[in-house]
Amino acid sequence: MPRVPTSLKLFWGCVAAVFVIGVAALQYLGPIKSVPALAARGNGIPAPSPMLQAASSVDPAWKIPHPGPYGVTPMHYYAARSTAAADQPRVAIMIAGIGYALTPSLAAVHDLPAQISLALSPYAPHDAAIAATARAAGHETIIGLPMQVDGEPTFTAGDDALRAGSAASHNLKRLDWALSRTAGYAGVTDTIGLTVPELFLKHQHAAAWLGDQLARAGVFMIVTSPNVSPPPGVVTGVADVVIDPDTGIAAETAALNRLGTIALAHGHALGVLNRPTGPAIAALAAWCKSLTAAHIALVPVSALALPAGSR
Numbered sequence: 001m002p003r004v005p006t007s008l009k010l011f012w013g014c015v016a017a018v019f020v021i022g023v024a025a026l027q028y029l030g031p032i033k034s035v036p037a038l039a040a041r042g043n044g045i046p047a048p049s050p051m052l053q054a055a056s057s058v059d060p061a062w063k064i065p066h067p068g069p070y071g072v073t074p075m076h077y078y079a080a081r082s083t084a085a086a087d088q089p090r091v092a093i094m095i096a097g098i099g100y101a102l103t104p105s106l107a108a109v110h111d112l113p114a115q116i117s118l119a120l121s122p123y124a125p126h127d128a129a130i131a132a133t134a135r136a137a138g139h140e141t142i143i144g145l146p147m148q149v150d151g152e153p154t155f156t157a158g159d160d161a162l163r164a165g166s167a168a169s170h171n172l173k174r175l176d177w178a179l180s181r182t183a184g185y186a187g188v189t190d191t192i193g194l195t196v197p198e199l200f201l202k203h204q205h206a207a208a209w210l211g212d213q214l215a216r217a218g219v220f221m222i223v224t225s226p227n228v229s230p231p232p233g234v235v236t237g238v239a240d241v242v243i244d245p246d247t248g249i250a251a252e253t254a255a256l257n258r259l260g261t262i263a264l265a266h267g268h269a270l271g272v273l274n275r276p277t278g279p280a281i282a283a284l285a286a287w288c289k290s291l292t293a294a295h296i297a298l299v300p301v302s303a304l305a306l307p308a309g310s311r
Contacts, residue, residue: 045078045135048183052077052218058173062180065217073218075235075306078186080114080140084297086308089263091291092117092237092301093284094222096144097193097275098134099124106133107281113288114138117301119222121192122146122181123158131182140300141185142222144192145178147200155196162210164203171206175213186302187220190228193275195244197225207231220305224272237305241271245280252280256287263296270304 052074054066065074084090095112096119098105105126108118118134119142120127131141146161160174179188190198201207201223211231214221220235230236240262243255255271262269273284291298 044138045080045140045184047132047135049077053183056176056180058176059180062176063183064176064179065183065185065219067218075186075218075220075302078135078140078184079302079306080117080138080186080300082115082297082299082303084299084303088297089295090268090297090299090303091259091263091271092268092299092304093259093271093273093288094119094142094189094239094301095273095276095281096189096191096224097121097124099127099130100193100275102126102130104276104278104281105130107278108276109134109137109139111281111285112139113285113298115298115300116284116288117142119144119189119191119193120182120185122160122178123192127182131184135184140187140302141182142187142189142301143178143182143185145175145188145190146192147190147198149194149196149198151196155194157192157194157198162200162206164200164206168209171209172213175210179217185219187222187305188214189222189224191224191272191274195246195274197228201225201228201231210234220302222270222272222301222305235305235307237270237301239272240269243271243273245273245276249279249283252283253287256284260291260294260296264294268304270301 051068052065053063056062056064067073094117095108098108098118099120114137118139120131121144134141146157148161148163149155149157160177162171162174211233215233222237223230224239224242241255241259243252245252259269259271288298
């Protein structure tokens with residue numbers, strides 16, 4: 001029998017080892033295989049996966065979103081599904097400031113359609129419990145980023161707000177702290193439920209820095225403040241209508257009707273309802289039921305933010 005060269009034995013040995021390691025890795029990774037595999041999941045949003053998290057460079061104990069194997073990103077993996085036809089007018093609504101008050105937050109989870117997206121505040125005491133309940137109910141979740149706001153010090157987004165005048169190292173600590181408060185969310189937003197606009201993104205250098213950080217994290221961003229350009233390099237959605245529930249139910253309904261008018265005129269519209277009360281949530285739930293007769297589809301905000309064909 002001819003003798004097999006040692007180099008050839010080593011080659012095929014390496015091939016076999018790579019194959020075994022590859023099979024073991026695929027088994028370990030579980031359901032995160034490719035974006036098309038997400039279509040096989042149930043109605044709920046997947047539980048947070050450690051494969052889509054990374055340790056913060058500021059504090060390794062903080063886990064922040066990060067793209068995983070096979071190019072899967074948090075904004076795709078944790079996005080809620082949309083069944084709207086491509087040519088149907090679409091409305092997306094995000095509830096901001098979820099988690100501060102437990103009762104209205106749970107009302108938003110249980111009483112609103114699953115297509116409503118819920119934005120949690122990193123300062124809120126009930127984030128973890130509400131996020132898990134929201135995912136089980138089919139709501140995609142978003143985390144609010146505290147940012148420097150107009151009117152300081154009368155109004156403030158807190159000590160952990162991103163500030164244009166702060167050093168990058170200080171803002172990185174604040175950003176990673178906010179991103180690590182919960183997990184399993186598809187995107188971020190520039191509101192934590194306050195009714196005053198943020199100023200951070202109006203500074204070009206600050207917006208560019210934030211865009212770079214969010215692109216690395218693999219999340220989209222919903223911009224709610226007026227006259228603000230989205231950070232470069234990030235998948236974004238921009239609010240057409242922002243509703244303050246303190247203005248009353250009649251004003252809220254009028255704003256929602258305006259949102260529907262925009263959707264019919266332009267094909268899509270994105271609305272934001274800040275820190276709603278129980279009556280405001282009930283009014284929104286009733287308005288959502290009217291969309292079918294208006295031939296408008298209710299979709300999660302990711303359906304408007306993510307490029308067509310990428311979900």
